[in-house]
Amino acid sequence: MLWLIQIVGTWALVGLTIVTLLLRTSFSLFALARTIVTAVVVLTLTYRYGLATGGFFDWVDAVIVKYGLLAIVASVVLVVLAAVYVLVGPPGTRRPRLVRLFLIDGGEFTVPGPLSVLALAGATTGVVAWSMNAIEEYGNAFVSLVTAILILLPVGIFLLLAPFSVAGTIFNAANAHPALPSLAAPFVAVGAIVVDRFSGSIVATPDNLKDPFALTGLLITVTLSAVEFARLRGRGQGLTRDAEPGGEPGPTPVDGTESGAPAPR
Secondary structure, eight states, X not given: OHHHHHHHHXXXXXXXXXXXXXXXXXXXXXXXXXXXXHHHHHHHHHHHHOBSSSSHHHHHHHHHHHHHXXXXXXXXXXXXXXXXXXXXXXXXXXXXXXXXXXXXXXXXXXXEOHHHHHHHHHHHHHHHHHHHHHHHHOSOHHHHHHHHHHHHHHHHHHHHHHHHHHHHHTTTXXXXXXXXXXXXXXXXXXXXXXXXXXXXXXXXXXXXXXXXXXXXXXXXXXXXXXXXXXXXXXXXXOTTSOBXXXXXXXXXXXXXXXXXXXXXX
């Protein structure tokens, strides 16, 4: 029974997480640029220097550890930024802003907010870790093989898709407000560098190249975020003004305060 729960639970939770990562109210060119830069750097270094782990299961274990540490860093960044986002809201918008961090009513559809996506991704990482550890603990080689075959597909998709999606959208933070990803991205990038230092690299990049690549990636992220935030402010979509999930400024009621809710469609 536990074996069945493991298989079904892994498929269901990974599938739900992947769908959730794709439920975006917007996907800016800057988010696309962050995704492409991350993918190109990681895949190029992997192709050139290979992995720093001895085998597939070692690689999975290393990735899961790094995911867990990055989730902690991202949690701190997003919680602090979420608190700022709520506190700087105009009068009458703080409660709607808090709700949008968890659930966004887009009128025709409802999507999860960044804190919900973060929590789900963290839970999925935990389940993936449990599933992979369980494979190694089975005493029967045939059961271990069957289990590995059944869960490697969803686990592999999750481990490959999640980092690139999160790097671009920062847990779909734009669902709550279009300015949140640009503000969070540099802090998450710094966190990724620190985590890489303490947990060890997954890619076998030579030591003399690690710092230049890390600093270059951070500089690109900061530049993209700065330009994106400046453009958003220029369109009236700064953090102190509410915006609809689609990215447009929200309506301003006759009393001079923003409603904090999406406009009727």
